[in-house]
Amino acid sequence: MINYYPRITDKLLSLELESFGAVLLTGPKWCGKTTTAKQLAKSVLSLHSPDRQETYLQLADIQPSLLLDGENPRLIDEWQMAPQLWDAIRHDIDEKGKEGLYILTGSTSVDESRIKHSGAGRISRLKMYTMSLYESLDSNGTVSLFDLMTDSTKVSAKSILTIEDYAHLIVRGGWPSTISKSDTVIQRQIAGYCDAIVKSDITTVDGVSRDEHKVTAVLRSYARHTATQTPKTTILKDVLQNNETVHINTLDSYIGALNRLYVLDDLPAWSPQLRSKTTVRTTETRHFIDPAIAAYFLQAHPQTLLHDMNTFGLLFESLVVRDLRVYAQAHYGHVSHYRDSSGLEADIIIHLPDGRWAAVEVKLGSRQVDIGAKNLLALKERIDTTKIPPPSLLMIITGTEYAYTRSDGVVVVPLGCLKP
Numbered sequence: 001m002i003n004y005y006p007r008i009t010d011k012l013l014s015l016e017l018e019s020f021g022a023v024l025l026t027g028p029k030w031c032g033k034t035t036t037a038k039q040l041a042k043s044v045l046s047l048h049s050p051d052r053q054e055t056y057l058q059l060a061d062i063q064p065s066l067l068l069d070g071e072n073p074r075l076i077d078e079w080q081m082a083p084q085l086w087d088a089i090r091h092d093i094d095e096k097g098k099e100g101l102y103i104l105t106g107s108t109s110v111d112e113s114r115i116k117h118s119g120a121g122r123i124s125r126l127k128m129y130t131m132s133l134y135e136s137l138d139s140n141g142t143v144s145l146f147d148l149m150t151d152s153t154k155v156s157a158k159s160i161l162t163i164e165d166y167a168h169l170i171v172r173g174g175w176p177s178t179i180s181k182s183d184t185v186i187q188r189q190i191a192g193y194c195d196a197i198v199k200s201d202i203t204t205v206d207g208v209s210r211d212e213h214k215v216t217a218v219l220r221s222y223a224r225h226t227a228t229q230t231p232k233t234t235i236l237k238d239v240l241q242n243n244e245t246v247h248i249n250t251l252d253s254y255i256g257a258l259n260r261l262y263v264l265d266d267l268p269a270w271s272p273q274l275r276s277k278t279t280v281r282t283t284e285t286r287h288f289i290d291p292a293i294a295a296y297f298l299q300a301h302p303q304t305l306l307h308d309m310n311t312f313g314l315l316f317e318s319l320v321v322r323d324l325r326v327y328a329q330a331h332y333g334h335v336s337h338y339r340d341s342s343g344l345e346a347d348i349i350i351h352l353p354d355g356r357w358a359a360v361e362v363k364l365g366s367r368q369v370d371i372g373a374k375n376l377l378a379l380k381e382r383i384d385t386t387k388i389p390p391p392s393l394l395m396i397i398t399g400t401e402y403a404y405t406r407s408d409g410v411v412v413v414p415l416g417c418l419k420p
Helices: 008-019 033-038 053-062 064-068 085-096 145-150 163-172 183-204 212-224 232-240 248-260 291-297 302-306 309-329 369-382
Strands: 022-026 043-046 074-077 102-106 123-127 156-158 334-339 345-351 357-363 393-398 402-405 411-414
Touching: 008 022, 008 033, 008 123, 008 309, 022 033, 022 085, 033 074, 033 102, 053 064, 064 085, 085 102, 085 123, 145 309, 145 393, 156 411, 163 183, 163 291, 163 302, 163 309, 183 212, 183 248, 183 291, 212 232, 212 248, 212 291, 232 248, 291 309, 302 309, 309 334, 309 345, 309 357, 345 369, 357 369, 369 393
Parallel strands: 022 102, 022 123, 043 074, 074 102, 357 393, 393 411
Antiparallel strands: 156 402, 334 345, 345 357, 402 411
């Protein structure tokens, strides 16, 4: 396809199709799910087709198997419009006993009560994110995360990205359609995306009508608290400043809908075995699926970020979280964060399936690298290595120029050098 940027999901999707009868590819709107799926699909059913949607939905109720007729892998795009297809697909997989039959894509999660069977063992689930800097060709990829977790003793690389570049990349976001566009076009596209969340997507996700002003207030509060462990009660106070009647249950409903739309994507807390009796905090770190959404609701532009380094630093951390989610997923890993009652923290913990893990601190500039290293080394000493292995990597991700290994073993890597 013209202008297709290869995605890390490409290889994962191919492997999942070799392993399962179907793959459910989820993620936020506009992130490239359908385009990526079409790289492997041999036939396509677009349920949202304006000309055929009504016919397709009627068939889904009457005889769903007719919609499955096509060369495999068959892509069922926006499958959540006809959830009954899930059970028909599961049944077809059982009947044929083959792998690689279907790819399902969707921008919202489905009410599980509308599905009779989970699809366990037949349908794999794969979450897609917006593009990482490596995928958008902004990172030179001279430092591999996986290689670092195997051997971090020899690190030497250089990033060409400047602080001004990172400010631009945060505001631009990682949607394929924003890559290589002018700033004016990008601003209009992001505004349209966020406007749709507030005015239509938040309602269509579950059919519940929600107040646009309250949705905006929730999103603005989340944006202000990006990369922090702010409790929901604080977000509720923010929302109440401009809305007289908002109950905590209403807030939960709004946040739940935004999660189902893959707009919000909080980072879960990690609870390891410690040597001491220190209490581990379990509050999630607030994040959007892409930092550009937070920047939009903060009315932040590249130049304003350069004059507000605190906000810049928080949004940069969110950018790092987005990229590390993608890089960890390339190796079937996942990420979390650590914070305990003593105030010791690690912004990101990377976990791999073989038990290896890494602790990561994010520092936009070089001045706080020493503080970050001190935190990581203290966390390493606090871990009970009789219960879990010691960290394979202690890393500080920065917006600076050079990658190197410190004398204490902590690795410093610019985000503009990283790849999976």
